[in-house]
Amino acid sequence: MVDAADAFLILAAEYNRGITAPLKNALDALYAEWAGKPVGYVSYGMSSAGLRAVEMITPVAVALGMTPLPDVVTLPLREVLDSDGRLIPGERRARSVQLLLEELRRYAEALSQLRKPAAA
Numbered sequence: 262m263v264d265a266a267d268a269f270l271i272l273a274a275e276y277n278r279g280i281t282a283p284l285k286n287a288l289d290a291l292y293a294e295w296a297g298k299p300v301g302y303v304s305y306g307m308s309s310a311g312l313r314a315v316e317m318i319t320p321v322a323v324a325l326g327m328t329p330l331p332d333v334v335t336l337p338l339r340e341v342l343d344s345d346g347r348l349i350p351g352e353r354r355a356r357s358v359q360l361l362l363e364e365l366r367r368y369a370e371a372l373s374q375l376r377k378p379a380a381a
């Protein structure tokens with residue numbers, strides 16, 4: 262599935278100011294399949310809305326040859342969950358995710374040129 266994908270959107274939670282072990286394990290399990298493709302992030306958590314996890318993923322993503330998008334959509338859980346624990350992202354955040362997906366599509370198109378074999 263990773264090999265067939267042209268771009269990635271990582272939904273990242275933050276635990277103890279860092280990346281979760283299953284996500285790191287998933288990234289480490291492959292190498293060439295990630296390379297030359299863009300990655301966008303939607304992060305979530307309490308005190309930093311997952312941004313510290315994103316900062317930790319980014320060098321890993323770069324080491325694997327991915328191109329991280331500069332903008333991150335954050336979900337600060339104290340603000341976006343209602344009293345039943347349901348996600349209420351609000352119009353602005355929903356729009357930000359749309360823009361992130363559109364940016365991911367544009368990067369994927371551009372980077373697909375780099376993944377083509379060089380002409381002899």
Ligand SMILES: Cc1cc2nc3c(=O)[nH]c(=O)nc-3n(C[C@H](O)[C@H](O)[C@H](O)COP(=O)(O)O)c2cc1C
Binds near residue numbers: 277338
């Ligand atoms: C042990 C533990 C450590 C956590 N550490 C952080 C943290 O450092 N920063 C943060 O923003 N949120 C932290 N959280 C909040 C989690 O990001 C939040 O509970 C989130 O919903 C976890 O994702 P999950 O429900 O998909 O497992 C922590 C939660 C737990 C249980």
